[in-house]
Amino acid sequence: MDVKQRALEIIKIFDEIYPDAGCSLTYEDPLQLLIATQLSAQCTDERVNQVTPDLFRKYKNAHDFANADVRELEQDIKPTGFFRNKARNIIGCCRMIVEQFGGKVPDNMEDLLKLPGVGRKTANLVLGDIFGVPGIVVDTHVGRLSRRMGFTRHDDPVKVEFDLMKILPREKWTRFCHQMIYHGRKYCKARKPDCSACPVKSLCDYGKDK
DNA sequence: CTCCCGATAT
DNA sequence: ATATCAGGAG
Structure with a gap:
């Protein structure tokens, strides 16, 4: 065949x-999916979902994450592994979203790939699940x-x-x-x-x- | 190619 | 003990 x-x-x-x-990740808006996906690298979705409810209660938008204390954020996401890289990426990501993309998650591959810690896998997931773009x-x-x-x-x-x-x-x-x-x-x-x-x-x- | 890295299954 | 988990950067 x-x-x-x-x-x-x-x-x-x-x-x-x-x-x-x-998607098995729990999220309520595009930014939450973007961050949950970054946290899911080499980690089960189940574990990510254990961390994100408290996380998203503490940091409510890109501005909150952009101004987060790195060490504090590291502790908040520690169980997901790679926590130093992930914390640094999330903060860098949200600063770029605030400064260059008007506080909104970009809706195209080119801009998504500019974000630190976002590769094709994460970009395609966001494009597909949030913006309805096949990937x-x-x-x-x-x-x-x-x-x-x-x-x-x-x-x-x-x-x-x-x-x-x-x-x-x-x-x-x-x-x-x-x-x-x-x-x-x-x-x-x-x-x-x-x-x-x-x-x-x-x-x-x-x-x-x- | 290596490094990041905690938690769980085998 | 080791492999693996919704990867990405240097």
């Missing part, structure tokens, strides 16, 4: 088993599953992103990535993938020798 055809079949099954696939969100799950499913043979997230863009219909991009992450957490896990129970095993060669 053609790889595009196979992707569509997988999406059909994903739509049935993950009908409500969306391939390549995180650790999407990269791993894409390789296992034969959608790419690259490790480089940017190459994975462009391979997926060629295979998937544009309007499916954002939702498909959320579904891949759900699937990665439930079946196609990094350590002990549960191929025998996988709903798309007939469309994937990865666990074929068991």
Whole structure:
């Protein structure tokens, strides 16, 4: 079967088993999603969601974060790991948003990438979930599953992103990535993938020798 | 390529 | 003990 055809079949099954696939981070506005996503680097969403309610009660907007004390912010986000980099990035990010973008999260890739600590993964997530702009969100799950499913043979997230863009219909991009992450957490896990129970095993060669 | 880094699963 | 978690910068 053609790889595009196979992707569509997988999406059909994903739509049935993950009908409500969306972002697992809790947020109430664009800035909160931007910051929660930065905190989610090498950290589970679950842990981020344990930290953000207090965080967003304490810092209510870009101005509050821009004027935060670095050491204090470090302590506020410590459980998410990489806390020194993340605290510095969040403050730098919010200063730029206040000074150059009128206090609002930019709505385009070019400007989002200017923000410290924001790469293509974070930018594509914000574009997709906030502004409705289709984007391939390549995180650790999407990269791993894409390789296992034969959608790419690259490790480089940017190459994975462009391979997926060629295979998937544009309007499916954002939702498909959320579904891949759900699937990665439930079946196609990094350590002990549960191929025998996988709903798309007939469309994937990865666990074929068991 | 390395570094950042705490928490949990295996 | 080690791998891994919705990455990004130098």
